[in-house]
Amino acid sequence: xxxxLDRTLRERQLVTxxxxxxxxxxxVVTFLAIFFAWPVSAMLLRGILDDAGALDLSAFGxxxxxxxxxxxxxxxxxxxxxxxxxSVVFGLPAAYILYRTDFPGRTVLRxxxxxxxxxxxxxxxVAFRALLGSNGPLGFLGLDQTTGAVVAALVFFNISxxxxxxxxxxxxxxxxxxxxxxxxGASRARAFWTITRPALTPAIGASAGLVFLxxxxxxxxxxxxxxxxxxxxxxxxxxxxxxxxxxxxxxVFSALQVVFVLASVWLTQRLSHRATTALRLQHPVRQxxxxxxxxxxxxxxxxxxxxxxxxxxxxxxxxxxxxxxxGLDNYRLLVTSSGSGFAGGTTAAQALEHSLKIALDATxxxxxxxxxxxxxxxxxxxxxxxxxxxxxxDTFIMLPMGVSSVTIGFGFLVSIHAVNPALGQSGVLVPLAxxxxxxxxxxxxxxxxxxxxxxxxxxxxxxxxAPPARVLRTIDGPYLxxxxxxxxxxxxxxxxxxxxxxxxxxxxxxxxxxxYIVRLLNRPGADNFGMALAAAVVLGIVASIALLLGDRIxxxxxxxx
Amino acid sequence: xxxxxxxxxHLHYGTGREIGEAVLSGADxxxxxxxxxxxxxxxxxxxxxxxxxxxxxxxxxxxxxxxAGKTTDDDGxxxxxxxxxxxxxxxxxxxxxxxxxxxxxxxxxxxxAKVPRAQRRQRVTEVLDMVQISELADRAVTxxxxxxxxxxxxxxxxxxxxxxxxxxxxxxxxxxxxxQTLAVDIRKLLKQTGTSAIYVTHDxxxxxxxxxxxxxxxxxxxxxxxxxxxxxxxxxTTSVTRLLGDIGxxxxxxxxxxxxxxxxxxVDQHVVLPGRHGSIGDTVMVQLRR
Numbered sequence: 001x002x003x004x005l006d007r008t009l010r011e012r013q014l015v016t017x018x019x020x021x022x023x024x025x026x027x028v029v030t031f032l033a034i035f036f037a038w039p040v041s042a043m044l045l046r047g048i049l050d051d052a053g054a055l056d057l058s059a060f061g062x063x064x065x066x067x068x069x070x071x072x073x074x075x076x077x078x079x080x081x082x083x084x085x086x087s088v089v090f091g092l093p094a095a096y097i098l099y100r101t102d103f104p105g106r107t108v109l110r111x112x113x114x115x116x117x118x119x120x121x122x123x124x125x126v127a128f129r130a131l132l133g134s135n136g137p138l139g140f141l142g143l144d145q146t147t148g149a150v151v152a153a154l155v156f157f158n159i160s161x162x163x164x165x166x167x168x169x170x171x172x173x174x175x176x177x178x179x180x181x182x183x184x185g186a187s188r189a190r191a192f193w194t195i196t197r198p199a200l201t202p203a204i205g206a207s208a209g210l211v212f213l214x215x216x217x218x219x220x221x222x223x224x225x226x227x228x229x230x231x232x233x234x235x236x237x238x239x240x241x242x243x244x245x246x247x248x249x250x251x252v253f254s255a256l257q258v259v260f261v262l263a264s265v266w267l268t269q270r271l272s273h274r275a276t277t278a279l280r281l282q283h284p285v286r287q288x289x290x291x292x293x294x295x296x297x298x299x300x301x302x303x304x305x306x307x308x309x310x311x312x313x314x315x316x317x318x319x320x321x322x323x324x325x326x327g328l329d330n331y332r333l334l335v336t337s338s339g340s341g342f343a344g345g346t347t348a349a350q351a352l353e354h355s356l357k358i359a360l361d362a363t364x365x366x367x368x369x370x371x372x373x374x375x376x377x378x379x380x381x382x383x384x385x386x387x388x389x390x391x392x393x394d395t396f397i398m399l400p401m402g403v404s405s406v407t408i409g410f411g412f413l414v415s416i417h418a419v420n421p422a423l424g425q426s427g428v429l430v431p432l433a434x435x436x437x438x439x440x441x442x443x444x445x446x447x448x449x450x451x452x453x454x455x456x457x458x459x460x461x462x463x464x465x466a467p468p469a470r471v472l473r474t475i476d477g478p479y480l481x482x483x484x485x486x487x488x489x490x491x492x493x494x495x496x497x498x499x500x501x502x503x504x505x506x507x508x509x510x511x512x513x514x515x516y517i518v519r520l521l522n523r524p525g526a527d528n529f530g531m532a533l534a535a536a537v538v539l540g541i542v543a544s545i546a547l548l549l550g551d552r553i554x555x556x557x558x559x560x561x
Numbered sequence: 562x563x564x565x566x567x568x569x570x571h572l573h574y575g576t577g578r579e580i581g582e583a584v585l586s587g588a589d590x591x592x593x594x595x596x597x598x599x600x601x602x603x604x605x606x607x608x609x610x611x612x613x614x615x616x617x618x619x620x621x622x623x624x625x626x627x628x629a630g631k632t633t634d635d636d637g638x639x640x641x642x643x644x645x646x647x648x649x650x651x652x653x654x655x656x657x658x659x660x661x662x663x664x665x666x667x668x669x670x671x672x673x674a675k676v677p678r679a680q681r682r683q684r685v686t687e688v689l690d691m692v693q694i695s696e697l698a699d700r701a702v703t704x705x706x707x708x709x710x711x712x713x714x715x716x717x718x719x720x721x722x723x724x725x726x727x728x729x730x731x732x733x734x735x736x737x738x739x740x741q742t743l744a745v746d747i748r749k750l751l752k753q754t755g756t757s758a759i760y761v762t763h764d765x766x767x768x769x770x771x772x773x774x775x776x777x778x779x780x781x782x783x784x785x786x787x788x789x790x791x792x793x794x795x796x797x798t799t800s801v802t803r804l805l806g807d808i809g810x811x812x813x814x815x816x817x818x819x820x821x822x823x824x825x826x827x828v829d830q831h832v833v834l835p836g837r838h839g840s841i842g843d844t845v846m847v848q849l850r851r
Contacts, residue, residue, distance in 0.1 A: 011639075014639075014642075454656065456652055456654075456656045457656055457658065459616075459618050459643065459650075459652075459656075460650070460652060460656040460658075461644075461658075461669065461673075462617075462618070462642070462643035462644045463616050463617075463618070463643050463644070463646070463648070463649045463650045463727075464644075464649055464669050464670035464673060464717060464718070464721065465644045465645075465649075465670045465673040465674050465721065466644050466669070466670070466673040467642075467644050467673070468642075468644075470673055471644075474658075474669070474672075475658065478660040479660075
């Protein structure tokens with residue numbers, strides 16, 4: 001066997017390794033401190049300190065005393081509750097039909113429900129404008145730019161989430177438990193209510209909590225759909241910042257938003273931890289459709305066809321409408337500056353180019369940060385303090401997901417941008433903010449992959465003579481690389497569609513496509529609307545391609561001797 | 562020089578003031594050069610833990626571990642990390658690297674030792690041939706049967722010429738027939754290469770087939786039962802006898818077949834059975850009853 005290294009060399013190797021991890025840890029902590037902790041705390045401080053830096057809660061008092069504030073809170077809550085309820089009402093039958101039964105066409109239906117996971121929110125917002133607008137196929141409902149439209153779009157986004165999470169569990173429930181209940185005299189409905197429902201409750205609670213969180217932070221959707229009514233906490237932050245230039249009031253609303261989010265996170269945790277009964281799980285079971293399934297089937301078909309498919313089809317169809325029939329006129333306008341929507345010296349094509357460049361930068365930043373963070377989180381820390389640090393990082397990294405992108409964009413504005421306006425104008429903050437938004441999602445895709453590596457694999461490598469650095473490279477490396485394609489696609493598509501933080505930070509002469517689309521929607525004129533539709537189609541296609549390509553790219557990793 | 566020298570190994574879980582349950586409490590074990598020790602014990606007795614301590618995957622609470630003449634623990638210095646110890650391990654579930662082919666799995670340790678490519682290839686070919694799976698060299702490890710996987714795991718260790726190989730119930734997931742064949746093969750390979758080994762198993766038949774000497778882990782200590790050829794069941798305590806339940810079973814290879822008798826080579830012994838049984842080279846199981 002190999003000659004053993006002498007002690008000093010061994011010590012040196014160990015020291016080098018520790019320095020390596022130390023540097024990685026410092027890099028990650030610095031990144032999160034500057035680009036997440038500082039912006040958020042600067043935002044909060046802005047609300048409770050006066051200009052001299054002394055504690056002054058008068059801004060809070062004023063805001064909380066205004067009846068308008070409570071209208072906004074109420075409106076935000078109403079939208080979120082209705083969005084969640086709608087998602088559950090359609091999501092549960094879909095969970096049953098798509099995951100528990102089997103019939104020709106089930107896979108097609110199921111792939112359609114994946115669409116909302118892929119599309120940027122701005123695209124969906126535009127699609128609902130096309131669907132519900134006065135000329136749209138459902139224009140007669142009079143829902144355009146109403147709270148109802150926002151709720152419908154929220155349901156569009158979250159049906160699939162409920163169906164996937166609940167369906168994933170439902171398909172694994174042992175059918176014999178229900179059969180036992182039936183043989184003991186329970187009717188079909190009774191067996192569902194007494195056996196299946198209790199088994200699904202934790203999953204329903206957890207996914208509904210998550211949906212509620214998404215619904216209460218659906219800024220870009222609300223903006224795209226015309227901020228109906230008094231708006232939400234998030235649109236109010238934007239209004240106070242951009243229209244009234246009142247950063248203190250904006251900070252108070254932003255703080256309220258954070259409280260709102262924390263409350264829903266807490267609620268979700270409570271719901272998902274409660275009553276996780278011992279379930280009999282087994283391999284997925286599918287049963288053929290029966291006559292009695294007509295009700296869930298109808299609900300699912302309605303959800304898939306009317307709520308998900310129709311807006312998509314309408315968006316594409318309307319984008320092709322010209323003054324005389326169908327054509328590519330709207331798409332041609334995207335590359336020229338001739339439309340009346342030509343704004344700020346930028347064409348839609350240029351905005352797309354900016355978007356792609358910024359998304360690429362954001363993806364690189366996200367991947368580096370996410371890779372380091374997930375490696376740190378998944379190490380087998382021996383020292384209890386290190387292990388506690390790992391758990392803290394693991395929780396902390398999820399915070400940007402809860403803190404809405406509006407808070408991040410606004411926080412950047414009152415921290416980094418305020419200290420160094422030149423840096424803000426240079427445009428580097430946009431990809432950084434997008435990276436902070438994408439980071440939790442990407443870390444969440446990488447961590448399970450690394451955590452799935454059996455620690456014994458690393459031990460096997462070590463007893464075969466591999467030093468720690470080689471173990472990292474040869475055992476974790478290949479797994480990490482495998483997940484890298486998906487991570488890259490995900491962060492690219494999130495950054496590309498990011499609207500909340502970007503709307504605060506993008507300078508007028510360097511707009512991204514989502515910001516450009518929302519501007520077009522807010523301008524009068526049929527050609528502007530047509531351009532917005534065409535631009536939304538382009539954005540949707542590019543974002544989906546990025547995600548699907550990322551999912552496909554799995555480097556070939558089979559090593560031979 | 563002994564291949565392994567364990568002196569007074571203690572191990573308990575928990576740290577600081579909260580001393581948890583003791584797994585090992587004063588375990589001593591010596592394995593001579595080229596010797597194979599079979600280690601038996603009830604499940605949870607600490608057999609696998611002992612192997613992990615020797616391999617350096619888990620530090621003992623106290624005690625001295627010497628592997629191939631090098632003190633690895635309790636010499637007042639940092640313990641020698643697993644990759645610098647002259648011992649390798651065959652895991653219960655093989656733990657092959659799924660993203661590497663069979664040959665690349667076997668080459669793994671040689672790469673870590675920075676053996677030049679040409680030499681590496683040659684060694685891998687040799688060892689794969691030795692464990693009789695040369696035709697699987699370019700196969701993905703995910704496509705292997707359980708027995709094949711353990712052959713690869715063994716090859717992966719043998720290729721490094723380690724002083725000691727630690728076996729952690731490598732055959733427990735295999736069916737009985739395969740277990741007997743492999744046990745006989747493993748012994749042959751270890752003897753051929755002069756490698757020392759500790760073989761942890763809960764199957765007494767496997768231990769007596771494979772090992773030169775048997776020891777039992779009981780109450781955190783190691784009880785030496787002596788050479789397989791000199792086992793005397795009348796001297797054993799009740800708990801050990803229960804543990805050794807079917808120790809009268811042993812697998813061996815048929816070395817001669819005559820009209821009236823069949824000769825079978827067991828561990829350093831030959832047994833002659835009446836009548837014809839199989840043909841030369843077959844692995845068979847012999848059961849002795851009092």
